[in-house]
Amino acid sequence: MPATIWLIPLLPLAGALVNLFFGKRLGRYAGWLASATVGLAFAISLGAFFALIRLPEEGRELTATAYEWITSGSFHVAIEILIDPLSMTMLLVVTGVGFLIHVYSNGYMKGDPRFGRFFAYMNLFVFFMLVLVMADNYVLMYVGWEGVGLCSYLLIGFWFEKKAASHAAKKAFIVTRIGDTLMLIGLALMVFQFGSLAFGDVLTVAGVSGVSEGTMTVIAVLLFCGAIGKSAQLPLHVWLPDAMEGPTPVSALIHAATMVTAGVYLVVRSHALFSPTAMTVVAVIGLASALYGALASVGQDDIKRALAYSTMSQLGYMFFAAGLGAYSLAIALLVVHAFYKSLMFLGSGSVMHGLGGHETDMRVMGGLRKLMPATGGMFVIGAWALSGLPPMSGFFAKDPIISYANGTGHVLMWILAIAAAFFSALYISRILFLTFFGAYRGDKHPHESPKVMLIPMGVLAVGAAFGGLLTLSINGAIEHFLEPATGALHEAGEGLPEPLLIAISIVVALAGVATAWLIWGSGRVDWVALRERNLPTHEMLAHGFYVDDAYANLLVPTLLAGSRFLSSGIDSGLVDGAVNGLGRLTERTGGLMRHLQTGIVRTYALAILVGVAALLLILEVMR
Amino acid sequence: MTTPIGYYLVLSGILFSIGTVGVLVRRNALVIFMSIELQLNAVNLSLIAFSRQLGDLQGQVLAFFSMVVAAAEVVVGLAIIVAIFRRRRTANVDESNLLKG
Amino acid sequence: MKTQNLLAIAPELFLVLAGIAIILIDSIFKGVKREWLAILAGVGIVTSAVATVTLWNWDGGQTALQGMVATDRLAVVGRLIILGVALIGVLLGYDYFKGEERGEFYALLLFATTGMTLLVSSADLLMVFLGLEILSLALYVLCGFTLRLGSGEASLKYFLLGAFSSAVFLYGLAMTYGATGTTKISGIALVLTGQTKVSSLALVAIGLLGAGFAFKVSAVPFHMWTPDVYQGAPTAVTSFMSAATKVAAFIALIRVLDVAFQPLTWNWVPVVQILAVVTMIVGALLSIVQKDVKRLLAYSSVTNAGFILVGISAGPEGIMPVLFYLVSYAAMVIGAFAVVMVVSGRDRERSSIEGFAGLGRRAPLLGALMTVFLVSLTGIPLTAGFLAKILVFGSAVSVGQWPLVLLAVLASVIAAFAYLRVIVRMYMRDPEPDAEVPRLSPVAAVAIWIPAVVTLLFGIFPALIAPILEQASVLRW
C-alpha cells in the first residue's frame, strides 16, 4: 500500500501536466482525463481508507518517504507523506468532492477557449491540496498550502480578460500571502524551538519540550494567522467574496469545499501546539467570523457572494469548534459543509448556466424552481442542510458545536453562536426564496442544465442530506474515526441539558427561515422598498461592514503613496539625488578650477610662485 | 674681505625676488625674459658668494655654466619671441591666450 | 681619461652624432629624401640603445667621468625607456610631417632625447641642470615647430615658464652647493649624513629643486603650462614630450630625493605627499571637464604625475613601482596621443572630443587601440596601467600611507570618468555627418601598435620586465 498512496497526489499532477501541454489537442477529452485522474485518486484513497481501518486503532498511520528534500545542519525536511485518520478524512473529501466537481465542470466549462487549461489548473489544485493534507511535515504542507494558493490565483483569474477577475485573483493571493508569511514566521519559530518541522518531532514533544507557554501561544497564533488568510476569517476575509469572479466550479471546489478548509485542517492538525490562550483566540475569531459572515450574507444580491459570506460564516463555526477543543466536530462540519456548500455552488452555477452564463444577480431571478426543477430541488436540500434544521446533515454537524459551547461553559459564546445560527437560517432561506421562489423577475429564458452537471449535484445532495448520519451523536462515526488524530471530546458536563439546547437551536433556525419567508418568500413584503427604507443598514451589510472598503481606501492608498514617496521622493530624489549631486559637485569643482586656467602665462607663473613659496613653507614648518 | 657672506646671499635673494615680481607683473615678453635673466644673475651671485665662503672654485665654475646656459637660452627665447611677434605683431604675453581652460 | 669612461656616455654620443649628421645632411644635400633622415635618426636611437644595453653589466664603478655620469642600472633602464619613446616619436614625426622638409625635427628630437638620457644618467646636479636645459630648449623649439598660432603660443608659454622654473632650479642648485659644498649626488648624501642638525639651506634647496622638478613633471600647482602646451604643440611632439619628459624627470627626481637627500627623507616625504594629493585631485577634477582630447590627456598626465609622486613618497620601496609605472605610462600616453594625432589629422588638428564620436564604427581598429590606452590609463586589469597602479599604491601602503592611497584611488575614479567620456563618444555616439574616416598609414600604425602591445604585454605578463626593473631600482652609492 505505501507505494501506491503516492499515486493519490501524483495522478492529478500527471493529469495537470498532460493538460497543460497538450490540453488544446485533447479537446473535450481534457476534461474527462482530468476527471479520471481525480476519480482514480479517489478510488485509491478509498483503498487506503480500508487499509487504514484494518490497522489497530493506536497505529492507524500509513507513511511513505520519497527522499530527503532539504537538509541544512541538523535541520532536515523530507518529502514524506502521512495518512492518518485526519488526513484520510480530508483525502476522501478532496478527491471525492473534487471528482464530482471535475465531472460537473465538463458540462459547465464546455466551449470555453481554454478548456484544457482549466482542467490543468483544477488537477494541479487537487494535487497541491493532496500534498497539503498528506504532508508529514510543516514544510511540505506549506508547499501544498502555497500551491493551492497559486491554483486559486490561476483559477480566480481564469477569465483574466475581465479586469475584475484578474484583480480578484491578485487580491486573493496577496491577502492570503500575508497570513502565509506570518505562518512562515511561525514555522521559523518552531525550528528555533524544536529544531524540526516534522509533525512527528514537533507535535509529540510540544507538550513536554519545556517551551514556555507564551512562546507556544505565539507559535500557535502565527500558524492560525496562516489559517485566517487561507480560510477567509476576520480580518483577512476580504478576498473571498471577490474570488467569486472565478468559474463557479472553482468556487465550489476551492472556495467552499477544500482549500478554504485547509485552515481548519491546520489548526486541528497542530492542536497539540495550541495553548488555552491561543485556543481562545481561535474561538473568538471563528465566532466573530461566523456572525459577521452570516450578517454580511444577508446584504448580498449576488448569489455567489452571498454564498461566499456563508462559507466564511460556516468556516467560522469550524474554527469556533476547534477553539473550544472540539476538533472532531470541526472536521465533521468540514466534511458535511463540503457536501452542501459545494452543492449549492454547483446549484448556483447551474442557475447561471441556465441563465446564459454569467448572471449572478438574485434581483433578476426568482421562481426558477419551476423552470429548473432538478437544480431547485437539490438547492433546497443544500439550503436545508445549511440552515441547521433536522434531518439534514447540517443539523447534526453544527448543532453539537453550539451545544458544546454551552456544555463547556462558554455561555456568552453560545448566545452569539445561536445568534449566528439565526442569521444563517435567514440568509440561506433568503437566497433560496429570492432565487427559486416567487415569480421570475428576469428577461432571460432559463433552462435546466445537462445531466453531466446534474448527476454530480445529485451525488452531493445525497451527501448533504445523509452526511449527518456520520455524526449522528457525540462521538459519532467521524468523530470516533478521527479520535487517534484529534483526541477524544471532553464530556460536556455543564450548562443546559442537551435536549433543551437542541430545541433552542431548532427554534432559532426555524425563526430564521420564517423571517426570511416573511420578507422574501411570501410576497407580502416589498423587500425592495424595505431595503430603501433601511438603506444605511443594507449598505453596511452589503459592504460587509466596510472592512474591504477600509482596506481599499485606507491601507492600499497608504501603501501606494508610501511606495510613490519612496520611489520618487527618497530614491530618485534623496538617494540618487545625493549620488548625482556628488557627481555634479565634482564636475562643478572642475569647472570652477578651469577658470583659473586663464590662458595667460603670468597667471601660470603666479601659480608656480605660489608653489615655490608653499614648498619652502612646508619644509620649514615640518622640519 | 670682511663683508659677511650672508649679506651677499640676502642681496641675491632680494634680487631673485625682484626678478620673480618682474616675471609676474610685466606683460612684455622681452621684459619678462629680462627679469628671468636678473634671476639667473642673482643665482650667480649666490654661487660665487658660496664659493668664497666654502673656499673652493666649484661655485665659480657653476656660475660659469649658468652663464653659458643663459646665453643659449637667450638665443632660443628671443627666436621664439620674434617668431611670435611676426605673426601677432605684439610682444604682450597676455594676448597669447588662445589656449586655456 | 680611459676609453672605458667614454663608453659610459656612448649612448649620448651616438645620439648627438646622429643629430649632427642629420643637420648636416639636411642642409648640405637639399632635397634629400626625408625617409633617409628618419632612418638615420632611427639608426642613431637604435645604436644608442645597443650601447645602453652594454652598460647593463658595467664594472667600472658607480660613476664615470669625474662623477658626472651614473653607470648604474637605473640609468640604463631610464635611457632605454626614453629611447623607446624617441623611436616612436620619430615614427610619429615622420607620419606627421609627411611631405614637408623638416630635417631639423629629427635633429631636435635626438637632441632632446640626449638631454633626457643625460638627465637619467646624471650623477651631479649640474648634469641634471644641463640635461634639463638641453631637453627643454629642444622642446621649446619643437613645440613652436609649425605655423599654427597655437603652436607658437605653446612654444612661448613653455619657454617663459620653463626659463622661470629653471632659474628656480638653478637657485636650488646654488643652495645645495652652499649647504654641502658639492653638487655630486653621492657627495651631497655623504655631507648631509654627517650633519647632525638639519641644515636650513638644504631644506631651501630641496624646496627649490623640487619646484624645478615639479614643473617638469607637471605637478600641481606647477602644472598649468601642461594643457596649453600639449594642446598647442604639434601632436607628434606632444606624444613624444608627454611620455619622455616625465620619465626622465622622475628618474632624476628619484636620484635626487632617494640618494642625495636621502638623509633628509623625513623632511621631503610630507612635501611629496602633499604635492601628490593636490596633483592627482586637481588633475582629475580638471580632466573631467575638458572638451579637447589633447587637453584631457594633458590633465591626465597631471593626474598620473600625482600617482607617481605617491610612489616616490614611498622612498626606496617605491622605486621599482615608479619605474614600472613610468614604463606603462610612457606606453599608454604616447599611444593615446598617437591615436589623437591620426584622428585629428595633420592639417586641422581637430582634436575636439566630439571628433571621436563614432570612432568605434568609423575606424574599429583605431577605436580599439585607443580603448586599450584609455583603459590602461583608467587602471583596468590586464593592462600595464592596472599593475602600475597596484604596484605604486602597494608600495605606499607598505610604508603605512593608506590614507594617501585611498585618496589616490578615489582620484583615479574621478579621472576614469574623463576617459570614459572618450570611450562613450567612440562607441555610444553616432559620428558627425561630415566626419571623415581617419587614414592610418603603416608607419603610424606601427607607432601605435608598439605601445599597445607593450601596454597589454606588461599588463598580462609583468614578470617579463619586473626583474629588470627590480635590479634597476637597487641604488648603491
Added chain:
Amino acid sequence: MRWLTLTVFLPLLGIPFLLIPELPDRAARLIALGVTIATFLVSVGMFVKFQKGVPGFQLVEDVPWFEGVGLRYTLGVDGVSLFMVMLTTLVMPVAILTSWSVTEKVKMYVMMALFIEAAILGTFLSLNLLMFFLFFELLLLPMALTIGIWGSKRRVYAAIKFFLFTLVGSAFLLVGILVLFAQSADVLGQGTFDFRRLQELPMTVEVGRWLFMAFFIGFAVKVPLFPLHTWLPDAHTEAPTKGSVVLAALLLKTGTYGLVRFNLGLFPEASDHFAVFVSILAAIGIVYGGIVAIMQTDLKRLVAYSSISHLGLIVIGTFAFTEQALTGSVLQMVNHGLSTGLLFIGVGMLYERTHTREISELGGIAKVTPWLAGVYLVAALSSLGLPGLNNFIGEFLVIVGTFISSHVFGVLAAVGVVLSAIYLLWSYQRAFQGDVPERWKGIKDINRREVLLVVPMIAVMFLIGLFPKPFLDRIEPTTNGIVREVEAAGSADLQTGEAP
C-alpha cells in the same frame, strides 16, 4: 586536467574567431553560443570532479604569475564558488541566445559577452586576492559598454553611472586588499595575496574592522545594498536583455560572493561585530526595494528594485551566521540568478514584440501570447518564493536561519515575501491580464529559439526546487566552516572582550 583554468579561459577562445573579418553575424552568434555551451560542459566536468562533503578548496591550481607583488595564478573551487560557476556557465548560453534579437555590431556584442563570462568565472574561482580584484575590475568595462552601446534611451547615463559607481566601491576594496598585503608582509615577512594564507593571518581587532569596512563598501556597491543601490535600476533598465540578465544573474553575485568569501572568511571577528549594522542595511533593502518596486511604471525597473529586495535577503542571511541562513544565502544567490534572469528574459521578449516596457501601455498580452505570459509567470512565481520552485528553498532556509539568530531580522526578511507577491502579481495583472489592446493583437507567441532559451532555466529552477539536496550537500561543508569561524571569533570576543 586543469578544469578550472579551462573553465575560465574557454570563453576567450571564441574571441579570435570573432575577429575574422567578414564573419556573418549569424556565425558570430553561433560561435559564441558554441563556446559558452562548451564552457558549460567543461564546468559540468568540474562539477563531477568536485567531491562533496569536503570543506576546503578543491582542484586547486597554483602557478607563479608576478611574484614581485605576490600575484600568483591561484584558482580553486569550494562549495560556495562551485554553484556560482555553474550558474554562470548556465546563464551565459542563455544570455547569448537572447542576443539573436540584436542586429547592430553583433560581433562586438557577443565578444563582450565572452569577456564578461571569463571575467566572472575568474572572479569566482580566484584564490589570490589581487587576481580576484583583477577579474572583478575586468568585468566593468565590457558590462558598461554592453549597457552603453546596445541599451535603450538613457543608456549612456546608465553606463557611466554603473561604471563610476562600482569603481568607487572597488577603490575601497583595492585599498583594503593592499593594506592586507602590507599586513601579511609585516607578519609573515613576505607579503601574500593568497586567500588561504591570509585567512590564518593574525591581526588586531582594530585593523580587522577597518579592513572589513573597506571590503564591505566594495562589495556593498556591487550587491547593491541600500543606500548604494541607485546605479542598479538605471543600469538594469537601460541595458539590453543580455545585459540585464548578466547583471542580475551574475554580476550582482560577485558582490554577495565577495561578502561571503572575503568579509566572512577573512574578518570573522569584524563580521560578527558589524553583523547588526549590515543586517539593518540589508533589512532596509528588503523592505525599501519591495515597496519602491510596487509603484514602478517600467517593468524592468520594477524587476530591478525587486533585485534590491532579494539581495537584501541574501545579505541578511549571510550575516545571520547560522548554517541554514548561510547555506540558504548561497543557494539563494543561484536562485536569484535564475529567477530574476528569467524575469528579465521575459521582459526582454515582451519588449521585442511591443517595444515598450511601460506597464500602462501593455495589458492583456496573456491572451495573445499565453506561453510568454506563462514564462513570465513562472519566473514571477519563483521570484516570490512559491514552494516547489527554487527560490523557496533558499528563502525558507534564509528566513529560518536568520530567525534563529535574530527574531527581528527574521521577521523583516519575511516581509519581503509579502511585498514580492504584491509587486510581481500586480505588475503581472497590469501587463498581461485584462483586455488586450487592439495594437497587441498581432504579436506572436514565443518561438523555438526562445523556448530553447527558457527551458534550461525553468528546468533548473524546478530541479533546485524539488531536489535541492545535491546542491545543499555541496554548499554546506564550506558554509559550515565559515559559520564556525565566525562563531569562534565572536565568542572569543565575548569572553575576553577583545579578540586575540
Added chain:
Amino acid sequence: MSADQIVFWILAPISVASAVLMLLQRNAVHSALFLIVNFFCLSVFFLVLGSPFLFVVQIVVYAGAIMVLFLFVIMLLGVDQRESLIERLKGQRFFAIVLALAVAAEITTAVRLAAGLAKAPPAGFDAVNEGGNVRALAEVLFKDYFLPFEVTSILLIIAAIAAMVLTKRRFSAPEPEGADASVAGETEETAA
C-alpha cells in the same frame, strides 16, 4: 669699515634700485638699460668675491653680448612698443609682491640660520686661486667639469637650430597660416 664693505654698501642699493627701476619702465629699452646697470654692479661683487674671471665674463657676455642681443631684438620689434602699466589680472600684483617677499624672507631666514649674517668669510681664498683665478678655474673646469663643458656644446647647437627653425621665412609652407581648428572660434585676432 673695510673697502669691500664700502663697495658693498654702495653697490648693493644701486643694484636693488636698478632692478626695481627695470620693472617700472614702460619702455623695454629703458628696462634693458637698467638691467645692464644691475649687471655691472653684480660684476663688481664677483670681483670682490674673488672671481676676476667671472667679473670679465659678466661684463663681456652678459652686459655686452646678451643685453645687446636683447636691445637688438627690441629694435627689431619696434622701440615704440609701450606697455600700459595698468594690471588687468585681479590680485596679480598683490600676490606677486607678497609671495616674492615671502620667498625672500624664507631665503633670508635660511641664510641667517645656516651661514649667519654677521660672520665674515674665512680667509685663505687666495690659496685656492693659486696661480691666478683663471688658471685655477681652468684647472677645475677642464678636469672635473670636462663632461659638462662638452655637453654645453649641444645647447649651443640647439640654439643655432632654433634660430634657424623659428625665424626663417618658410618657403614651403603647405599649411595655411593662422586659424587652426583646435582653437577655432576662440581666435580673437587674425594672424598677420
